[in-house]
Amino acid sequence: xxxxxxxxxxxxxxxxxxxxxxxxxxxxxxxxxxxxxxxxxxxxxxxxxxxxxxxxxxxxxxxxxxxxxxxxxxxxxxxxxxxxxx
Numbered sequence: 068x069x070x071x072x073x074x075x076x077x078x079x080x081x082x083x084x085x086x087x088x089x090x091x092x093x094x095x096x097x098x099x100x101x102x103x104x105x106x107x108x109x110x111x112x113x114x115x116x117x118x119x120x121x122x123x124x125x126x127x128x129x130x131x132x133x134x135x136x137x138x139x140x141x142x143x144x145x146x147x148x149x150x151x152x153x
Contacts, residue, residue, distance in 0.1 A: 098142070
């Protein structure tokens, strides 16, 4: 995939101790090396409303304020979501 030069803002909702969240973080780190990503991590345990909203679906990836992936996904799914959101 070509880097368009535009920085893409991505929010990763998760919590400490979540192995799927760690996998999602690592995937985003790998993809950040190829793409212009600004990744913000949000710990859902820091906000009761976020915790209630996402407690059964983390990790959650949002792009442009819209949830694009949740739960178990792979790097191909994440790359496709990032490409689709551009």
